[in-house]
Amino acid sequence: MFVCPRVGRMMQYDDALAYLFPRTTQIKFGLETTQALLTALGDPQTQFAAMHVAGTNGKGSVATLLAEALYLAGFRVGLYTSPHLVSFRERIRVDGVPISEESVSAWTEFLTPAIEATGATFFEVTTAMAFADFAARGVEIAVVEVGLGGRLDSTNVLTPLVSVVTHIALDHQKYLGDTIAAIASEKAGIAKPGVPFVIGDPDEEVAGLLESAGVARVRSLDPEGAFLPVRVPPEARWEGALGLLGPHQRRNAAVAAVALEALPPAFRVPNTARDAAFARARISGRLDRRGAWLFDVAHNLDGMRALTGALPELCGPGPVHALVSILGDKEWPAMLVELDRAIDLGILMVAPSADSRRWDLRWLERWLADPDRPAARASWRLIPDFAEALRQVEVGAGTVLVTGSFHTVGDVMQAKGLDPID
Numbered sequence: 001m002f003v004c005p006r007v008g009r010m011m012q013y014d015d016a017l018a019y020l021f022p023r024t025t026q027i028k029f030g031l032e033t034t035q036a037l038l039t040a041l042g043d044p045q046t047q048f049a050a051m052h053v054a055g056t057n058g059k060g061s062v063a064t065l066l067a068e069a070l071y072l073a074g075f076r077v078g079l080y081t082s083p084h085l086v087s088f089r090e091r092i093r094v095d096g097v098p099i100s101e102e103s104v105s106a107w108t109e110f111l112t113p114a115i116e117a118t119g120a121t122f123f124e125v126t127t128a129m130a131f132a133d134f135a136a137r138g139v140e141i142a143v144v145e146v147g148l149g150g151r152l153d154s155t156n157v158l159t160p161l162v163s164v165v166t167h168i169a170l171d172h173q174k175y176l177g178d179t180i181a182a183i184a185s186e187k188a189g190i191a192k193p194g195v196p197f198v199i200g201d202p203d204e205e206v207a208g209l210l211e212s213a214g215v216a217r218v219r220s221l222d223p224e225g226a227f228l229p230v231r232v233p234p235e236a237r238w239e240g241a242l243g244l245l246g247p248h249q250r251r252n253a254a255v256a257a258v259a260l261e262a263l264p265p266a267f268r269v270p271n272t273a274r275d276a277a278f279a280r281a282r283i284s285g286r287l288d289r290r291g292a293w294l295f296d297v298a299h300n301l302d303g304m305r306a307l308t309g310a311l312p313e314l315c316g317p318g319p320v321h322a323l324v325s326i327l328g329d330k331e332w333p334a335m336l337v338e339l340d341r342a343i344d345l346g347i348l349m350v351a352p353s354a355d356s357r358r359w360d361l362r363w364l365e366r367w368l369a370d371p372d373r374p375a376a377r378a379s380w381r382l383i384p385d386f387a388e389a390l391r392q393v394e395v396g397a398g399t400v401l402v403t404g405s406f407h408t409v410g411d412v413m414q415a416k417g418l419d420p421i422d
Contacts, residue, residue: 010109011105011106011108011109012105013101013102013104013105015105016104016105016108016109017088017104019108019112020088020108020122020125020126021122023120023121023122023125024121024122024123029149029152029153030152031152031154031156031157033118033119033120033121033124033154034120034124034127034128034154034157035157036114036117036118036120037111037114037115037118037120037124037125037128038128038131038157040110040111040113040114041110041111041128041131041132044131044132044134044135044136045131045135045157045158047134047135047139048078048134048135048139048140048141048142049140049141049142049160049161049267050141050142050143050144050158050159050160050161051063051066051141051142051143051144051160051161051162051163051164051259051263052144052146052155052156052158052160052162052163052164052190053066053143053144053145053146053163053164053166053259054145054146054149054150054153054163054164054165054166054187054190055146055164055165055166055167055168055187055200056166056167056168056169056183056187056300056302057166057167057169057300057302057303057306058166058167058200058248058251058252058255059145059146059164059166060081060145060283060286061244061249061252061283061286062164062166062200062252062255062256062259063079063081063143063144063145064079064081064244064281064282064283065244065252065253065256065277065278065281066143066256066259066260067079067093067143068277068278068280068281069256069260069269069273069274069277069278070141070143070260070267070269071095071096071277072269072273072274072276072277073268073269073270073273073274074273075140075141075267076094076095076137076138076139076140076141077094077095077139077140077141077142077143078092078093078094078130078133078134078137078139078141078142078143078144079092079093079094079096079142079143080092080127080130080131080134080142080143080144080145080155081145082123082126082145082147083406084406084410084420085284085285085297085406085409085410085413085420086410086413086414086419086420087420087421088104089101089104090284090420090421091126091130092126092129092130092133092134094133094134094137094139098421099129099130099133103133103136104129107128107129107132107133108125108129111125111128111129123147123148123154124154127147127154127155127157128154130142130144141161141267144158144160146187146190149183149186149187149189150165150186150187150188150189150190151185151186151187151188151189151190151217152186152189153189153190156189156190159192159195160190160192160195161195161196161263161264161267162195162196162198162259162262162263163190163191163192163195163196163197163198164197164198164200164255164259165187165188165190165197165198165199165200165201165210166200166201166252166255167200167201167202167251167302168180168183168184168187168201168203168206168209168210169183169300169301169302180206180209181209184206184209184210184213185209185213185216187210187213188210188211188213188214188216188217189213189217191213191214191215191217191218191227192218192221193218193221193222193225193226193227194225194226194228195228196228196230196262197214197227197228197229197230198230198232198255198258198259198262199211199214199229199230199231199232200232200251200252200254200255200258202232202234202235202236202251203234204234207231207234211229211231214227214229215227215229230258230262232254232255232258236251236254236255236258237250237251237253237254238250238251238253238254238257238278240275240278240279241275241278241279242278242279242281243278243279243280243281243282244281244282244283244286244287245286245287245289245310245314246286246287246306246307246309246310246314247309247310247313248306248309248310249286249287253278256278257274257278260274284413284420284421285297285406285409285410285413285420287307287310287314288409289314290416290418292397292398292399292400293399293400293402293412293416294314294315294399294400294401294402295401295402295403295409295412295413296401296402296403296409297403297405297406297408297409298335298403298404299326299327299330299404299405299406300330300331300335301331301334301335301338304335304338304339304403305338307339307342307403308338308339308341308342311342311343311401312342314399315398315399316398316399317398318396318397318398318399319344319345319396319397319398319399320342320343320344320345320397320398320399320401321343321344321345321346321347321393321394321396321397321399321400321401322339322343322345322346322347322378322393322400322401322402322403323347323349323389323390323393323400323401323402323403323408323412324336324339324346324347324348324349324403324404324408325348325349325350325351325354325358325359325404325405325407325408326359326404326405326408327354327357327358327359327404327405327407328357328358328359328360329357330359330405332359332404333367335404336348337374339378339403340376340377340378340380341377343377343378343401344378344379345378345379345380345381345393345397346378346379346380346381347380347381347382347383347389347392347393348364348380348381348382348383348389349382349383349384349385349386349389349390350384350386351386351404351405351407351408351410351411351412352386352411353407353410353411354405354407354408354411357407361382361384364382365382368380368381368382386411386415387415390412390415
């Protein structure tokens with residue numbers, strides 16, 4: 001039976017975060033620990049229906065569109081995404097309302113014995129907490145974004161109504177493999193027997209890899225089980241009004257529309273609700289304009305290409321200045337070359353919350369000083385100090401672009417007093 005702990009116990013919100021955040025350095029694949037935490041909670045994931053969304057890029061946008069459409073259709077909807085920008089509470093929302101501080105404290109305290117017994121990671125605990133909060137708040141259907149990969153991601157304890165893979169690109173090769181085929185195999189690990197498997201990648205070869213991997217996954221779970229692939233046509237783009245900015249979001253919206261059509265009748269969303277939801281949808285940190293500031297969490301080469309492709313339509317008069325901090329395990333040299341095509345000034349710095357994962361500042365120094373490096377379109381400066389970089393990037397700018405990672409966007413939003421949930 002699902003267990004709902006009493007709110008207002010001894011542990012405080014800050015204490016809960018202080019206990020959980022050190023576990024972010026742990027990455028552990030497999031479902032056993034998450035299942036043990038959920039068992040301790042009385043299996044809350046069985047109390048609601050779900051849609052499950054994976055992909056290298058686009059999964060957060062697709063998940064947001066799905067949740068908004070289901071909400072406008074009259075359902076009580078949970079949305080689980082990661083990572084957060086400023087507040088942990090952003091990760092877990094019901095009808096747009098974040099989890100309360102009191103609930104974070106109560107769930108953490110309740111789960112502490114199971115966390116200690118299993119050595120659970122931050123993401124495993126957060127996933128169990130999200131499902132418990134959804135059940136406690138009476139969610140009818142949850143939209144759940146995969147954290148990393150798919151097959152062994154903590155969220156894969158779900159048996160959803162629909163599974164979605166948005167798009168595949170090289171990222172997290174250390175964990176998922178260094179080829180598109182290997183990554184596709186991990187992402188397709190969310191396929192389940194008898195569950196529609198929506199394939200959103202527009203590349204026919206990649207879509208074929210996902211379909212083959214999905215078949216293998218379903219057969220491994222049930223040799224007699226039905227595999228139900230649903231390919232989104234390569235040319236499909238959403239043609240209606242869309243609140244999300246950038247041409248790549250029209251592809252994401254087309255994928256979301258197909259996923260909604262794959263739902264069973266009990267959760268079918270009328271076209272009127274879908275259209276209204278897509279027109280008003282917003283997602284913090286994705287081509288997110290706040291006055292002269294433009295925030296985008298592009299954190300891999302594929303995401304940076306989408307960003308540079310969208311910039312010409314989004315930037316007004318005056319030069320574009322970029323404040324950039326990229327994690328050290330990303331393809332940041334290639335990302336900087338791509339970004340150089342679209343800006344006038346780039347300031348390289350270190351996002352405070354990512355200091356332990358910082359990129360190679362000495363390499364950047366040498367790169368900037370190298371007289372033989374390829375000519376750059378933009379001017380570039382290295383200003384490691386966050387506050388100074390933040391001050392200088394505004395000088396003479398028409399648009400200030402903040403990009404490179406979730407840490408970068410979140411740290412700057414916090415420094416500017418901006419609420420990502422607004």
